[in-house]
Amino acid sequence: MAGFNHHAELMGQNKFQEILASEGVEFLESASKKVPRTAIEGKTICLFFSASWCRPCKAFTPNLIQLYNSLKTNGEKLEIIFISSDGDEKTYKEHLETMPWLAVPFNLNLYRRLAHLFTIDHIPALIPLNCNGKHVEDDAITLVEDYGADAFPFTRERRDELRAMDERKRRGCRIEELLAHPERDYIISRDGKKILVSELVGKTIGLYFGAHWCPPARNFTTQLIEAHMELVTILNQPFEVIFISTDRDHDEFICSLSSMPWPAIPYEDKTRQDLKRIFEIKGIPTLILIGPDGKIISTSGRAMISLYGAMAFPFTEPRIAGIEATLRKEGERFPRKVQDPKHIHELKLDMAKAYVCDACRKQGRFWTFSCDVCDYDLHPRCVEETF
Numbered sequence: 001m002a003g004f005n006h007h008a009e010l011m012g013q014n015k016f017q018e019i020l021a022s023e024g025v026e027f028l029e030s031a032s033k034k035v036p037r038t039a040i041e042g043k044t045i046c047l048f049f050s051a052s053w054c055r056p057c058k059a060f061t062p063n064l065i066q067l068y069n070s071l072k073t074n075g076e077k078l079e080i081i082f083i084s085s086d087g088d089e090k091t092y093k094e095h096l097e098t099m100p101w102l103a104v105p106f107n108l109n110l111y112r113r114l115a116h117l118f119t120i121d122h123i124p125a126l127i128p129l130n131c132n133g134k135h136v137e138d139d140a141i142t143l144v145e146d147y148g149a150d151a152f153p154f155t156r157e158r159r160d161e162l163r164a165m166d167e168r169k170r171r172g173c174r175i176e177e178l179l180a181h182p183e184r185d186y187i188i189s190r191d192g193k194k195i196l197v198s199e200l201v202g203k204t205i206g207l208y209f210g211a212h213w214c215p216p217a218r219n220f221t222t223q224l225i226e227a228h229m230e231l232v233t234i235l236n237q238p239f240e241v242i243f244i245s246t247d248r249d250h251d252e253f254i255c256s257l258s259s260m261p262w263p264a265i266p267y268e269d270k271t272r273q274d275l276k277r278i279f280e281i282k283g284i285p286t287l288i289l290i291g292p293d294g295k296i297i298s299t300s301g302r303a304m305i306s307l308y309g310a311m312a313f314p315f316t317e318p319r320i321a322g323i324e325a326t327l328r329k330e331g332e333r334f335p336r337k338v339q340d341p342k343h344i345h346e347l348k349l350d351m352a353k354a355y356v357c358d359a360c361r362k363q364g365r366f367w368t369f370s371c372d373v374c375d376y377d378l379h380p381r382c383v384e385e386t387f
């Protein structure tokens with residue numbers, strides 16, 4: 001069956017120890033010390049296949065170091081063992097200097113045997129070793145990328161548990177569970193103020209995934225600010241937007257947030273990643289709308305805001321259907337074409353997200369009479385013909 005874990009069945013820690021013994025390896029080493037290979041018994045062991053020339057390894061290793069340090073601090077019995085495919089021993093030594101965990105001494109023959117045994121066809125690979133008959137992930141890289149230290153102890157059971165938690169949050173949960181955690185019960189505003197997540201209870205929430213480097217996102221930010229201003233400042237509606245940054249670094253994040261009237265999840269907080277994963281965010285800008293009951297109202301908040309602005313509130317299907325029905329009805333009252341004395345060409349009935357009326361110079365949206373030949377628009381009410 002697909003996904004059946006043959007490693008867990010066949011290759012536990014015993015097998016690993018056996019191979020080390022057969023290669024005459026009695027010690028594992030770190031940058032600073034040597035330990036007998038049997039010293040790792042009773043711990044959760046992960047073999048880390050990596051090389052310093054490998055770019056994906058370089059990108060992944062900092063995540064793993066963070067996980068390792070935080071689990072060690074919590075007293076978890078974890079050991080990671082680096083299996084090097086670096087080109088030579090000197091490079092291996094330099095590479096090991098950057099890692100806080102143990103390694104098998106540099107030995108390409110040993111590398112080949114282990115890589116063959118664990119069917120390593122790409123690096124980085126993080127192979128948890130079966131212990132006490134528990135099923136473990138074949139390769140824990142994705143699990144670690146998705147969940148960080150929460151992935152420990154890298155078993156199938158733990159993976160299923162984490163996925164089930166995501167699923168539960170996706171289906172709806174308390175806003176505190178979604179946006180806060182035991183170490184952080186607040187979000188931050190652009191002036192650095194802390195806002196308690198509990199203050200959001202009862203509101204309709206827009207989770208806004210965006211970034212400063214992305215022009216469509218910057219564009220959408222402007223539209224969202226307009227709708228937010230109307231809903232929150234003018235109409236006093238129970239609505240709030242939370243910025244979930246996908247900026248490349250903290251400076252860019254500050255740059256993004258400084259233009260926004262709503263709060264954000266702190267940049268360094270892992271909840272940003274969690275929310276991206278839970279709501280399966282594939283691109284930006286994306287606006288996920290969540291109701292006061294914690295359930296998703298819509299994942300197409302971006303389209304709703306760009307089309308209807310503040311009118312779309314509270315973003316429910318009946319609300320949008322109502323707006324569309326009203327617009328249709330309104331449109332039925334208008335002729336398809338008019339000839340207006342203010343303009344030489346014939347004007348056609350059209351639908352536009354936003355335009356400026358060439359008669360009264362005011363903004364318009366939705367129905368317009370516009371010219372096919374030149375950039376000319378009239379509000380239906382500014383056309384000098386009665387219908």
Ligand SMILES: [Zn+2]
Nearest residue numbers: 357360379382
């Ligand atoms: Zn007008």
Ligand SMILES: [Zn+2]
Nearest residue numbers: 345371373374
């Ligand atoms: Zn014209």
